[in-house]
Amino acid sequence: MKYTTSAALLALSLLAACGQKDPAAELANLKKEQAANQAKIAELEAKTGTKTAAAAPNAVNVSVIKVQPETFKSYLEVQGRVDFDQSANVAARAAGTLTSIRVQRGDRVGKGQVLATIDASILDASIAELRTRMDLARVVYEKQSRLWKQQIGTEIQYLQAKNNYEALQRNLATLNQQRSMYNVVAPFGGTVDDVLPKLGEAVSPGTPVARVVSGSGGKILADVSEAYANRIKAGDKALVTIPDLGAQEVPSTVRVVGRTINQTSRTFTVEIRVNSKEAAQLRPNMVATVRIENYDRPNATVLPVDLVQKDEQNSYVYVVEQKGDRKVATKRIIQTGATYNGKVEVTQGLKLDDQVISAGYQNVNEGQVVSL
Numbered sequence: 001m002k003y004t005t006s007a008a009l010l011a012l013s014l015l016a017a018c019g020q021k022d023p024a025a026e027l028a029n030l031k032k033e034q035a036a037n038q039a040k041i042a043e044l045e046a047k048t049g050t051k052t053a054a055a056a057p058n059a060v061n062v063s064v065i066k067v068q069p070e071t072f073k074s075y076l077e078v079q080g081r082v083d084f085d086q087s088a089n090v091a092a093r094a095a096g097t098l099t100s101i102r103v104q105r106g107d108r109v110g111k112g113q114v115l116a117t118i119d120a121s122i123l124d125a126s127i128a129e130l131r132t133r134m135d136l137a138r139v140v141y142e143k144q145s146r147l148w149k150q151q152i153g154t155e156i157q158y159l160q161a162k163n164n165y166e167a168l169q170r171n172l173a174t175l176n177q178q179r180s181m182y183n184v185v186a187p188f189g190g191t192v193d194d195v196l197p198k199l200g201e202a203v204s205p206g207t208p209v210a211r212v213v214s215g216s217g218g219k220i221l222a223d224v225s226e227a228y229a230n231r232i233k234a235g236d237k238a239l240v241t242i243p244d245l246g247a248q249e250v251p252s253t254v255r256v257v258g259r260t261i262n263q264t265s266r267t268f269t270v271e272i273r274v275n276s277k278e279a280a281q282l283r284p285n286m287v288a289t290v291r292i293e294n295y296d297r298p299n300a301t302v303l304p305v306d307l308v309q310k311d312e313q314n315s316y317v318y319v320v321e322q323k324g325d326r327k328v329a330t331k332r333i334i335q336t337g338a339t340y341n342g343k344v345e346v347t348q349g350l351k352l353d354d355q356v357i358s359a360g361y362q363n364v365n366e367g368q369v370v371s372l
Helices: 002-019 023-048 121-149 155-180 277-281
Strands: 063-066 070-084 087-091 096-101 114-118 183-185 190-195 208-213 218-225 237-241 250-257 267-273 287-304 315-323 326-340 343-348 355-359 369-371
Touching: 070 326, 087 183, 114 208, 121 155, 218 287, 287 326
Parallel strands: none
Antiparallel strands: 063 355, 070 218, 070 287, 087 208, 096 114, 114 183, 190 208, 218 267, 237 250, 237 287, 250 267, 287 343, 315 326, 315 355, 326 343, 326 369
């Protein structure tokens, strides 16, 4: 058994040695393949009329972007909320118990329509008593007036009867006005969004009874930092996105810019109108994202902001320049302007068709030979 195992191992070693390739032969084969490929490349270049430039030794591979003019816009992004010109919690104007609620959520109501009534039985009794007294005063006044026309009686009797009747009329008008305050009426036409108290509950002046929302006059209100007080004005373009209605941006315009700075938040309010089909779908207090255009420059030079490097004194980029038969990286001092959404405006230092290194700029130095 021992001799059999040794013979097997020897046979396997011989087979492995026979399977190894000669390095010299393998190198010769690769050189033949390289020569064949170069000949094929030369043949294709002759047919297409192109010539592949040989890379300079120690050249750094880079990518470039050509400087071309484009429109650069900058936006101020703030969060807003939906509001309406006609959206109100209709409150009670008198104290008492709700005796009827005449609407429910979703009902359409008109201006002046009674939404609910408050118990006014004591006031109704006072009005009935006053009407009785006024009827008597009217009869006395009419009789005294006829007598005075016939020169019967004294003038003072006529004037007293007239004054008593007119005073009771004014008292009745005042009580009727007070009586109207026991009716909760809609201040404008719209839809009842909610009915807050229940029948039989006691209410006081100022207690909300129903919320009425008009379907028109939808707007976006946004609070803007006071740092932009001199940069935002009425008429500025804006883009509004309401997440609950989809992610599409709706073009709009700043309508009103508030003149008062909130002492707590140090902000002022801007109002933006939405004039589109989305306006009909707005609901009070919806969240909106507002982008207000605060800078617009056509034919600007714009670069990705991460291409701009800085030293102790200047901002700069690397551009590719042709020097003789080689392309080299050149450090170009620039001046920048506004920055927005990952892009920066270059105001000085670059010209049309300059090749700015966009990939590999971290590995180059001034005068470094590069290949595109």
